Amino acid sequence: MRFLTAGESHGPELTAVIEGVPSQLPLTEEDINIHLARRQKGYGRGRRMQIEKDRVRFTSGVRHGKTTGAPITMIVENKDWKHWDKIMGAAPLEEDEEKEVKRQITRPRPGHADLNGAIKYRHRDMRNVLERSSARETTVRVAVGAVAQVILKQFNIELCGHVLEIGNVKSVEHSFGTITELKEKSEASEVRCLDADASEKMKHAIDDAKKNGDSIGGIVEVVAVNLPVGLGSHVHYDKKLDAKIAQSVMSINAFKGVEIGVGFEAARMLGSQVHDEIIYEEGKGFLRRTNRLGGFEGGMTNAMPVVVRGAMKPIPTLYKPLQSVDIDTKEPFSASIERSDSCAVPAAAVVCEAAVAWELANAFLDKFGSDTLEDITDHFNLYQEKVRNF
Ligand SMILES: Cc1cc2nc3c(=O)[nH]c(=O)nc-3n(C[C@H](O)[C@H](O)[C@H](O)COP(=O)(O)O)c2cc1C
Numbered sequence: 001m002r003f004l005t006a007g008e009s010h011g012p013e014l015t016a017v018i019e020g021v022p023s024q025l026p027l028t029e030e031d032i033n034i035h036l037a038r039r040q041k042g043y044g045r046g047r048r049m050q051i052e053k054d055r056v057r058f059t060s061g062v063r064h065g066k067t068t069g070a071p072i073t074m075i076v077e078n079k080d081w082k083h084w085d086k087i088m089g090a091a092p093l094e095e096d097e098e099k100e101v102k103r104q105i106t107r108p109r110p111g112h113a114d115l116n117g118a119i120k121y122r123h124r125d126m127r128n129v130l131e132r133s134s135a136r137e138t139t140v141r142v143a144v145g146a147v148a149q150v151i152l153k154q155f156n157i158e159l160c161g162h163v164l165e166i167g168n169v170k171s172v173e174h175s176f177g178t179i180t181e182l183k184e185k186s187e188a189s190e191v192r193c194l195d196a197d198a199s200e201k202m203k204h205a206i207d208d209a210k211k212n213g214d215s216i217g218g219i220v221e222v223v224a225v226n227l228p229v230g231l232g233s234h235v236h237y238d239k240k241l242d243a244k245i246a247q248s249v250m251s252i253n254a255f256k257g258v259e260i261g262v263g264f265e266a267a268r269m270l271g272s273q274v275h276d277e278i279i280y281e282e283g284k285g286f287l288r289r290t291n292r293l294g295g296f297e298g299g300m301t302n303a304m305p306v307v308v309r310g311a312m313k314p315i316p317t318l319y320k321p322l323q324s325v326d327i328d329t330k331e332p333f334s335a336s337i338e339r340s341d342s343c344a345v346p347a348a349a350v351v352c353e354a355a356v357a358w359e360l361a362n363a364f365l366d367k368f369g370s371d372t373l374e375d376i377t378d379h380f381n382l383y384q385e386k387v388r389n390f
């Protein structure tokens, strides 16, 4: 499968086109809307989230609740567009509108794409950069990830993103039992954290940052279960599934680090403390005694849960001004802003979940075929039988 997204933060709508989704897959707009609503929740978001009510509309590729195999187009409306239609309009401006509408953004925010994008694409108005660099785009990436999750669920593969840390507050309680419990527990917390005590402390940390005009980041984790052995491959760098996941997660706005399993900690441990011993159980086949490597060896899944973590930096738009330089006057200034999130880590856990789901579903279809659900299922069942008898 492949996908493209298009759309600006304050434009009329966002669009995603996915090509390569198998035919005969039961798929409804509601399957997507559940995840869009999850992404909108979370303590620390700004006023924009009160304006938007993200819902998807299919305009191709789905008929009567089933995929046809043709490209699927998904549209999400920006409710905020009504406040921006003049500023964001595609038509050339009349002369008398120029002054009123064309208020140029010339003050780059440290940490955002504004300055690099303006220099690279030769824009004197940095709105042309910020509209597309905005994480509003993650709405349709979550929609794409939701389609991936529907594919995976057909084969009992499920995943869930949750929050491990916000600022220097860490979740102490990580255990969750089944994936359903992980979903329920994280969903019940306003910061998507399993640990009730830590959740409260995280909310305070967000409040403190906000009160001081500051922003705060954190660490999210995605866990995926019931994967077959052998998704991805060791044979070439661009077939390694752990590497593809890392790329996907790193592409999420403001993500600055990715870990799989014990991740960076592995460098500080000895080999005997890192590698997962192999055992064999009749009827189940080969298993690992532990899962420190987060479900990957040699760029392939090993049938243990996949565990991926991503580190999000604090949001760059700050109420507390940071120094920057106006690109027209070349004079230093201290930024003042209208609105921004103070913390988007709980939302980012849902985006990270979507990024991992996409890579897993893609690797799954690479292995088991992609034309139609029935053929994929036959191939999957045959493979699983061979794995059990290996
Ligand atoms: C869900 C989500 C919401 C975000 N909200 C904001 C925001 O309100 N203000 C802001 O300046 N950055 C926000 N960001 C981060 C910026 O989009 C990001 O820092 C920017 O695109 C620059 O990219 P980089 O940080 O990856 O270099 C958000 C990121 C995510 C994932």
Ligand SMILES: C=C(O[C@@H]1CC(C(=O)O)=C[C@@H](OP(=O)(O)O)[C@H]1O)C(=O)O
Pocket: 009, 046, 048, 049, 052, 133, 134, 135, 136, 138, 139, 253, 339, 340, 341
């Ligand atoms: C709109 C979303 O996130 C936006 C991401 C974002 C940024 O700069 O990345 C800036 C803010 O937008 P605005 O400037 O319109 O307030 C966030 O609200 C969203 O997540 O749906």
